Amino acid sequence: MEFSSKLLERAVNEMSQLPGIGKRTALRLVLHMLRQPKEQTLALSEALQTMRKEIKFCKSCHNISDVELCELCANPKRNTQIICVVEDIRDVMAIENTSSFKGLYHVLGGKISPMDGIGPHDLNIETLVNKVKEGEVTELILALSSTMEGDTTNFYIYKQIKDYNVTTSTIARGISVGDELEYADEITLGRSIVNRIPFESSIKL
Amino acid sequence: MEFSSKLLERAVNEMSQLPGIGKRTALRLVLHMLRQPKEQTLALSEALQTMRKEIKFCKSCHNISDVELCELCANPKRNTQIICVVEDIRDVMAIENTSSFKGLYHVLGGKISPMDGIGPHDLNIETLVNKVKEGEVTELILALSSTMEGDTTNFYIYKQIKDYNVTTSTIARGISVGDELEYADEITLGRSIVNRIPFESSIKL
Numbered sequence: 001m002e003f004s005s006k007l008l009e010r011a012v013n014e015m016s017q018l019p020g021i022g023k024r025t026a027l028r029l030v031l032h033m034l035r036q037p038k039e040q041t042l043a044l045s046e047a048l049q050t051m052r053k054e055i056k057f058c059k060s061c062h063n064i065s066d067v068e069l070c071e072l073c074a075n076p077k078r079n080t081q082i083i084c085v086v087e088d089i090r091d092v093m094a095i096e097n098t099s100s101f102k103g104l105y106h107v108l109g110g111k112i113s114p115m116d117g118i119g120p121h122d123l124n125i126e127t128l129v130n131k132v133k134e135g136e137v138t139e140l141i142l143a144l145s146s147t148m149e150g151d152t153t154n155f156y157i158y159k160q161i162k163d164y165n166v167t168t169s170t171i172a173r174g175i176s177v178g179d180e181l182e183y184a185d186e187i188t189l190g191r192s193i194v195n196r197i198p199f200e201s202s203i204k205l
Numbered sequence: 206m207e208f209s210s211k212l213l214e215r216a217v218n219e220m221s222q223l224p225g226i227g228k229r230t231a232l233r234l235v236l237h238m239l240r241q242p243k244e245q246t247l248a249l250s251e252a253l254q255t256m257r258k259e260i261k262f263c264k265s266c267h268n269i270s271d272v273e274l275c276e277l278c279a280n281p282k283r284n285t286q287i288i289c290v291v292e293d294i295r296d297v298m299a300i301e302n303t304s305s306f307k308g309l310y311h312v313l314g315g316k317i318s319p320m321d322g323i324g325p326h327d328l329n330i331e332t333l334v335n336k337v338k339e340g341e342v343t344e345l346i347l348a349l350s351s352t353m354e355g356d357t358t359n360f361y362i363y364k365q366i367k368d369y370n371v372t373t374s375t376i377a378r379g380i381s382v383g384d385e386l387e388y389a390d391e392i393t394l395g396r397s398i399v400n401r402i403p404f405e406s407s408i409k410l
Contacts, residue, residue, distance in 0.1 A: 004276060028224070049251075
């Protein structure tokens, strides 16, 4: 692409570094900014800058936070004995939306993935194991996505903590509510039969 | 969406103002930035800021430029008698890529569209008409997209300049090179027959 302006070219190149945004999309976005009032672009650029410079990660659960200890960890009403282990902050937001969990979280910051060069020491696993060692945690819910990397990470964590006095659980896999059986994949359907639950407990929800 | 950080929330809100970027995509992009080195986000934010503050529009053709007169208008090798009228800078880039036009451009900055509240006075039409009035232009190529708005804009410009000594042309509409006739829409196919060209001139290209 030949640009008539170096400033434009630089802005497009920087925008196209973002995942899923190619040169054409970047150009479309940048031209849109040029049509909008100047203040809008300055506000965006300022928001990104401040966020990148000042954002903190909660020292306990590694969730994104503006203060040292995030709102969830600082909330005295949460059950500190149950910890839900998730991959990133989006999972925390998704689970919080369901209002079905009142314990604390622990954000790993990714999954073990040798293909991408991510090993256990790149993730927040050590601090999780330390929490378990201190003995205040009674249950760990492993809520990683059910992929090869998720299973590897689950297993790695399990091996680290299995000698301590803590229950480990994983979220239920099964047919989504509202889905038709005939379209479900075999593995999910198979697991949903093996891990069937008493009918009485299903109608409580 | 409930955010654990105001800084994060602000960044996501600003990003989601961009066209085609919803809250979820914005969150994905912002979290990606947090995983990358700080310098990358600062470079992006600086590039957008500088661009928005310092970018200029060529005083002659209204193309985006870093200087008062853009490279194309300042190039003495270009034919200043033929002006190609386009909607925005992306069209200039697309036509320049074909290397088939050696005249100058005139960027309108949009199309007349009463539905979006864009009238002739919001576009760079007056400066175009002035160029024609000065009498140095022999041909205007109207290269707007062939939509209702494009046709309206073409017709508006035509009415303004038809009394001056200038040839007006529009780019050819027809079947794309490599396309099969049976899949072409009726209007395009019809026009391609009405506006057929001598076979000898088609094999020159």
